Amino acid sequence: MKDVAIVSFAQRQEAQIPNESEVEMMIPLMEQAKSAVGLSQKDMGFTCSGSSDFLAGQAFSFVMTIDGTGPVPPISESHVEQDGAWALYEAWVKLQCEDIDTAFVYSYGKSSPGSLRDVLATQLDPYYVAPLWPDAYAVEGLAARMLLESGKVSEQQLAEIASRSRLNASTNPHAVRNEKKSVEEILAEPYSADPLRPSDIGAIADGGAAMVLAAGDRARSLCERPVWIRGIDHRSDAHTLGARDLTSSMSATIAAEKSGARADRIDLAELAAPFTTSEAVLTEALGLGDGVDVNPSGGALAANTMMAAGLVRFGEVFQRIARGDGDRGVAHAASGPCLQQNLVAVLEGE
Amino acid sequence: MPEEVLQAPLVLEYPFTRTTGPVVGRFLTGLRERVVLGVKRADGTVMCPPLEYDPANASALDEMVEVGQSGVVVSWSWGGPRREQQPFDQPVAWALIQLDGTDTPMLHAVLVGGPEQMSTGMRVQIKWREEREGHITDICGFVPESDETGPKASATVDLDSVEAVESVRTPIRLNYSYTPGRALSEYLYAMKDKRIIGDRCGDTGQVFVPPRGVSPVAGKATTGMVDLPDVGYVESFNITRVPIAARPDLQPPYCSAWIVLDGASVGFMGLVINCELESVRLGMRVRAVWKPDEELGISATNILGWEPTGEPDEVIADIERIGRVGAQQTRRGAERGGVDSQQRGAL
Numbered sequence: 100m101k102d103v104a105i106v107s108f109a110q111r112q113e114a115q116i117p118n119e120s121e122v123e124m125m126i127p128l129m130e131q132a133k134s135a136v137g138l139s140q141k142d143m144g145f146t147c148s149g150s151s152d153f154l155a156g157q158a159f160s161f162v163m164t165i166d167g168t169g170p171v172p173p174i175s176e177s178h179v180e181q182d183g184a185w186a187l188y189e190a191w192v193k194l195q196c197e198d199i200d201t202a203f204v205y206s207y208g209k210s211s212p213g214s215l216r217d218v219l220a221t222q223l224d225p226y227y228v229a230p231l232w233p234d235a236y237a238v239e240g241l242a243a244r245m246l247l248e249s250g251k252v253s254e255q256q257l258a259e260i261a262s263r264s265r266l267n268a269s270t271n272p273h274a275v276r277n278e279k280k281s282v283e284e285i286l287a288e289p290y291s292a293d294p295l296r297p298s299d300i301g302a303i304a305d306g307g308a309a310m311v312l313a314a315g316d317r318a319r320s321l322c323e324r325p326v327w328i329r330g331i332d333h334r335s336d337a338h339t340l341g342a343r344d345l346t347s348s349m350s351a352t353i354a355a356e357k358s359g360a361r362a363d364r365i366d367l368a369e370l371a372a373p374f375t376t377s378e379a380v381l382t383e384a385l386g387l388g389d390g391v392d393v394n395p396s397g398g399a400l401a402a403n404t405m406m407a408a409g410l411v412r413f414g415e416v417f418q419r420i421a422r423g424d425g426d427r428g429v430a431h432a433a434s435g436p437c438l439q440q441n442l443v444a445v446l447e448g449e
Numbered sequence: 450m451p452e453e454v455l456q457a458p459l460v461l462e463y464p465f466t467r468t469t470g471p472v473v474g475r476f477l478t479g480l481r482e483r484v485v486l487g488v489k490r491a492d493g494t495v496m497c498p499p500l501e502y503d504p505a506n507a508s509a510l511d512e513m514v515e516v517g518q519s520g521v522v523v524s525w526s527w528g529g530p531r532r533e534q535q536p537f538d539q540p541v542a543w544a545l546i547q548l549d550g551t552d553t554p555m556l557h558a559v560l561v562g563g564p565e566q567m568s569t570g571m572r573v574q575i576k577w578r579e580e581r582e583g584h585i586t587d588i589c590g591f592v593p594e595s596d597e598t599g600p601k602a603s604a605t606v607d608l609d610s611v612e613a614v615e616s617v618r619t620p621i622r623l624n625y626s627y628t629p630g631r632a633l634s635e636y637l638y639a640m641k642d643k644r645i646i647g648d649r650c651g652d653t654g655q656v657f658v659p660p661r662g663v664s665p666v667a668g669k670a671t672t673g674m675v676d677l678p679d680v681g682y683v684e685s686f687n688i689t690r691v692p693i694a695a696r697p698d699l700q701p702p703y704c705s706a707w708i709v710l711d712g713a714s715v716g717f718m719g720l721v722i723n724c725e726l727e728s729v730r731l732g733m734r735v736r737a738v739w740k741p742d743e744e745l746g747i748s749a750t751n752i753l754g755w756e757p758t759g760e761p762d763e764v765i766a767d768i769e770r771i772g773r774v775g776a777q778q779t780r781r782g783a784e785r786g787g788v789d790s791q792q793r794g795a796l
Contacts, residue, residue, distance in 0.1 A: 119454075169664070226477075231586070240527070294526065
């Protein structure tokens with residue numbers, strides 16, 4: 100196995116980025132991530148991106164964004180209709196399999212042109228569920244009520260998660276929801292998708308992220324403190340909501356075990372939990388103890404940029420470890436209804 | 450850029466008709482006849498709605514059994530205001546409902562006035578739609594069990610003697626507000642004044658039209674806009690002789706061409722008009738035909754097509770380069786001050 104590290108990262112997240120096409124939004128981030136380590140596209144052994152046509156409202160929308168990489172002459176490239184964390188995973192596999200020592204990863208999503216609540220309904224079972232167009236928040240509300248009534252978590256604890264996210268986000272310039280709110284203030288919010296309150300639901304954001312990966316000594320030559328991917332795994336639960344226990348996450352538990360997240364000492368964790376209830380389920384599934392700083396950036400609750408929220412979690416852990424705020428961290432990404440798919444990685448500083 | 454970036458409504462529609470297969474089809478046939486079916490798993494438990502496979506071990510399932518039309522709310526949520534696509538005429542509660550005789554819950558709506566009428570553990574029963582076609586929406590929703598809901602199970606129906614449901618309509622409609630971005634907005638505004646603009650690569654000097662704000666050669670933002678003349682030559686073309694259903698305005702036969710404007714480094718698409726289609730050839734010089742001034746809008750449709758100028762043909766010096774960036778490098782193109790050969794060499 101090759102040691103693969105994150106060596107640079109750039110992100111942008113805003114409530115709305117209405118004036119730029121996807122490629123216009125991404126070019127500055129792509130340039131920033133590459134120039135931070137003095138590389139150009141010609142230096143990249145592989146490039147992989149993540150995005151969703153249903154957010155863009157356009158078939159094969161990613162092909163236009165590839166122009167931002169400068170694919171002349173043609174580059175070795177792939178794309179996933181997934182969060183960029185899965186693009187990172189593909190790049191990591193490619194680095195293991197081929198004689199290359201660099202890879203470029205980016206992902207992005209603009210939810211503002213459409214209604215994310217409706218777009219997400221189209222990911223549900225096309226025969227039995229999608230024709231009813233259940234609101235995406237209402238679907239999570241079903242899982243949330245089961246979780247609350249199981250006694251595993253209380254509304255008070257969910258409000259504590261939301262309050263902590265807002266507090267941490269108040270110092271994160273990329274956070275969209277960054278106003279502090281006390282637990283009492285959050286509990287006083289009227290339900291928006293009973294039993295979920297507005298603060299329980301991740302703030303929808305437009306944006307993207309770009310990242311450079313490098314292997315072995317190449318990584319050491321590119322930056323002062325590479326952050327190594329020590330373990331990485333992703334798992335999927337059944338799609339049918341009625342066929343799995345929505346109060347826990349078997350897929351996240353297995354991914355955490357396989358990646359080493361449950362076995363090792365962890366200083367911080369960034370979770371792509373789109374709801375406070377998801378964070379409660381993931382904290383248990385990943386075995387994160389009291390000593391772990393969970394979502395120091397505010398997490399996906401503070402800015403839920405579809406298709407990039409997971410890759411941003413890798414970036415947030417990378418930046419903290421790179422500057423010495425901890426040595427070992429967990430990065431998590433999720434996809435699908437009610438945390439169907441989970442990706443977990445353990446990152447460690449040199 | 451003086452004007453605001455453009456926005457326009459975009460509606461995405463997929464008129465899907467899906468094949469059901471035997472298990473889903475049998476279930477939907479049952480709904481049409483007011484019968485609810487589940488499927489039995491190897492361990493004896495019953496899933497409803499039924500899947501063709503067991504999500505726990507992927508084994509095929511096909512033993513269908515009738516289940517109850519009432520059940521228990523396992524969990525519920527209240528989603529607030531009704532959304533446009535939903536097949537309900539009122540806000541609804543969403544619920545996971547475990548029907549009597551089943552072991553997994555189904556997701557559907559409960560038709561109540563508000564969240565205060567919902568509770569976990571409450572019993573609900575199906576409210577059937579009057580007109581049924583074999584679709585999940587044959588169930589209007591569920592109502593509290595005590596309510597009047599018309600006749601209950603019709604256990605006398607023999608599903609083998611009725612027409613089986615084999616497909617189901619599941620259309621998708623999504624509304625967007627689309628933006629072409631800054632560069633294309635500027636391009637479309639210029640069209641209003643019968644101007645064609647491209648954007649320039651700061652590294653190579655190449656000019657791209659339509660402008661997209663990015664140089665695909667350098668992988669960098671472009672460095673500014675360039676006015677281009679509305680004349681150029683045909684680099685490639687085809688003649689279409691079959692109609693396209695979605696474009697009744699395009700009457701075959703018509704000629705689609707890849708047109709390279711003088712000074713541009715890439716071609717773009719246009720129709721060749723006002724000539725015999727059989728006379729269209731590679732290298733033919735063409736000029737834009739614009740709509741009358743009073744009909745000009747902020748739109749690329751301002752160009753009705755491209756007609757021959759009558760000038761001598763462009764001599765394409767290097768046929769190998771056709772279709773590649775910089776392919777406009779021809780003898781005459783060079784004379785007109787197109788991208789010089791040194792810049793082309795950088796490719």
